[in-house]
Amino acid sequence: MSGNLPHRPPVLRKPVVRTRRGLGGALPALIIVSLFFVVPVVALLLRSVTEPTPGLQNYAILFGDGTYARVFFNTFLVASIVTAVTVMVAFPVAWTLAIMPPALGSIVFGIIILSMWTNLLTRTYAWMVLLQRTGVINRTLMDIGLISEPLPLINNLTGVTIGMVYIMLPFMILPLVGTLRAIDPMTLRAAALCGASPLDAFRRILLPLSLPGIAAGGLMVFVMSLGYFVTPTLLGGTSNMMLAGMIAQMIQSLLNWGLGSAAAFILLVVTMALYALQLRLVGTQRVTGGV
Amino acid sequence: MLLDYDRLGWLRGALLAFTGLVAAFLLLPVVFIVLLSFGSSRWLAFPPPGWTLKWYEELFAEPAWLEAALTSARIATMATVLAVVIGLMASFALVRGKFRGRDAVRGLLLTPMVLPVVVFAIAIYAFFLRIGLGGTTAGFVIAHTVLALPFAIIPISAALEGFDKSIEDAAIVCGASPFEAKLRVTLPSIKIGIFSAAIFAFLASWDEVVVAIFMASPTLQTLPVKIWGSLRQDLSPVIAAASSLLVLLTLSLMIVTALIRRKLST
Numbered sequence: 001m002s003g004n005l006p007h008r009p010p011v012l013r014k015p016v017v018r019t020r021r022g023l024g025g026a027l028p029a030l031i032i033v034s035l036f037f038v039v040p041v042v043a044l045l046l047r048s049v050t051e052p053t054p055g056l057q058n059y060a061i062l063f064g065d066g067t068y069a070r071v072f073f074n075t076f077l078v079a080s081i082v083t084a085v086t087v088m089v090a091f092p093v094a095w096t097l098a099i100m101p102p103a104l105g106s107i108v109f110g111i112i113i114l115s116m117w118t119n120l121l122t123r124t125y126a127w128m129v130l131l132q133r134t135g136v137i138n139r140t141l142m143d144i145g146l147i148s149e150p151l152p153l154i155n156n157l158t159g160v161t162i163g164m165v166y167i168m169l170p171f172m173i174l175p176l177v178g179t180l181r182a183i184d185p186m187t188l189r190a191a192a193l194c195g196a197s198p199l200d201a202f203r204r205i206l207l208p209l210s211l212p213g214i215a216a217g218g219l220m221v222f223v224m225s226l227g228y229f230v231t232p233t234l235l236g237g238t239s240n241m242m243l244a245g246m247i248a249q250m251i252q253s254l255l256n257w258g259l260g261s262a263a264a265f266i267l268l269v270v271t272m273a274l275y276a277l278q279l280r281l282v283g284t285q286r287v288t289g290g291v
Numbered sequence: 292m293l294l295d296y297d298r299l300g301w302l303r304g305a306l307l308a309f310t311g312l313v314a315a316f317l318l319l320p321v322v323f324i325v326l327l328s329f330g331s332s333r334w335l336a337f338p339p340p341g342w343t344l345k346w347y348e349e350l351f352a353e354p355a356w357l358e359a360a361l362t363s364a365r366i367a368t369m370a371t372v373l374a375v376v377i378g379l380m381a382s383f384a385l386v387r388g389k390f391r392g393r394d395a396v397r398g399l400l401l402t403p404m405v406l407p408v409v410v411f412a413i414a415i416y417a418f419f420l421r422i423g424l425g426g427t428t429a430g431f432v433i434a435h436t437v438l439a440l441p442f443a444i445i446p447i448s449a450a451l452e453g454f455d456k457s458i459e460d461a462a463i464v465c466g467a468s469p470f471e472a473k474l475r476v477t478l479p480s481i482k483i484g485i486f487s488a489a490i491f492a493f494l495a496s497w498d499e500v501v502v503a504i505f506m507a508s509p510t511l512q513t514l515p516v517k518i519w520g521s522l523r524q525d526l527s528p529v530i531a532a533a534s535s536l537l538v539l540l541t542l543s544l545m546i547v548t549a550l551i552r553r554k555l556s557t
Contacts, residue, residue, distance in 0.1 A: 020390045020391070021388060021389045021390055022383070022384050022387055022388025022389055022390055023384055023388055023390040023396075024384065025380040025381060025382075025383045025384035025388070026380070026381045026384035026385060026388065026396055026400070028377045028380055028381070029377045029378065029380065029381035029400050029440060029444075030381075030396065030399070030400070032377065032433070032436065032437060032440070033399060033400055033402075033403065033437060033440065036415065036418075036433050036434065036437050037402070037403055037411065037415075037437050038399075039418065040411075040414035040415045040417065040418035041406070041410065041411065041414045043414065043417065043418060044410070044413060044414040044417060044418075047417075089313060092306055092309045092310065093309065093310045093313045095306060096306040096307060096309070096310040097310070098294070099294055099295070099296040099299075100296060100307070100310075101296070107314075108310060108314050110545070111314045111317050111318050112314075112317060113545060114317075114318070114321060114541060114542065114545065115317040115318070115320075115321060117494060117541045117544065117545065118321055118537065118538055118541050119498055119515070119518075119534065119537040119538075119541070120498055120500060120515075121500060121515055121518045121519060121522065121534075122320075122321075122324060122518075122534035122537050122538065123320050123321070124522075125324065125518070125522060125526070125530055125531070125534060126319075126320030126321070126323055126324045126534070127320055128522070128526060129323075129324075129327065129335050129526055129531075130319070130320065130323060132526075134334075134336075135335075135337075136323070136337045139337070166316070166317070166320070169313070169317065170317075180294070183294060185294035185295055188292050188293045188294050188295075189292055189295070191292075192292040198292065198293060198302065201292065201293055202293060205293075206293050206294070223405065226407070227406075227407020227408070227409060227410070228407075229407075229408065229409045229500075229501050230500050230501065234522065244407055244409040247409050247410070247413065248409055248412075248413070248501075248504075251413045251416075251505075252505070257417070260413060261413070264409070264410045264413060264414075267407055267409075267410055268406060268407070268410050271405065271406060271407055272405075272406075275405045279398070
């Protein structure tokens, strides 16, 4: 294109302040996201107040019925447990990765990426086989005599927690490594010189300094867990159904679009509120967790 | 002290041991599934009574598997190209633009990554049914492009932010057109960001289950939909064989990524 144009002397840009300068490039993205994301989602949410008849009856049903209250409670319970376990497991790993020799660390990073990039259904399938009644874990525990009856590890809270923590760990570990690497080791040396015990240094320096990273990562894991569909559906039981699974069931099996979209709206509002909170904590750049 | 690897004392051993355990936990399902795919027990007994290749034979004997894989590859490739091109243009606007509401635009474009997929899945499913794109390749590509876009924008914007714009301006002062300067100076400098964007966008589509479950038709199934369908019937070892091939794909992708990154950064 430029080859056809005659060479012009370079024109130095004048510092004109216009409020739309440079917006053009974002237009294709804006159009596709508006047309195929915003419009469908808004249309869906409209169905929640128009089907079967106009009004708020769908929300009245969702908030009035004990069955749905249980699903909401269970969703928050699972997301909270998964977040707590993920944070506690991820912190020591991130700490180690932040300071360990790079050669050794790159092996661990490789394993984390391999696990993260492996097909989601593959990983979930593996846990289904590992955790089932006759699975390797129960068999091994029985062989070494720790238990006499197979433990119920699948189709319940235990199964969902193991499967979800497995998926969420990389999203917590990777950004936390960044947070911990940004802490100056001198501050901890100074604490030690001033007589702080390792426990004090941990409690009063290392932990508070890494708290922003823990909060941001934890919030991300919590938000992702709230709306997760695949793993809870495959590893959880009917008695601990989560919101996303319930929405899919309302649409797919019950064809109840009104109720399904009302539940989807509730999930959307909660997720977006937490996302906004996270943006205030870290800004858009860091939301993806180090990818 | 706590951040000095050589002066941690006993704590170092504890941290290393714990990290080793977590690494083993992360590796366990991946290794397990590969071993299982060669085991001869239909009931997935482990350790297997013998070794066999028959699950791979069954996998390749059923054309639906290969067909689903090809469908996935086709959709993911198209969605990747679209997401990277559109994302590249958007990144220039988001990083360099001076328009009002820039942060709002960025927030909007990244929202598909945050909104629970199930909400988007039923929304786009209903929408496509109405406009006649339900169960079509075009529908899949559009939906996956929307989902992949944030994964393209984030690494490209990050790379663009790290690039000194005065180098591009220098090219323009030396007589290049703005387009030429972008093409020959800026793009080569942010190629690692573009490459990461392509990998993430591809994985976002290739691995996408939820939208695909709703959108799939009997004649158009992606690989995750095929796996999902089989999983809901039984835990057949054929799934283990298919999964092992996916692990192999992931490993090759990681190796290629590492090689290309090394090459691009020199």
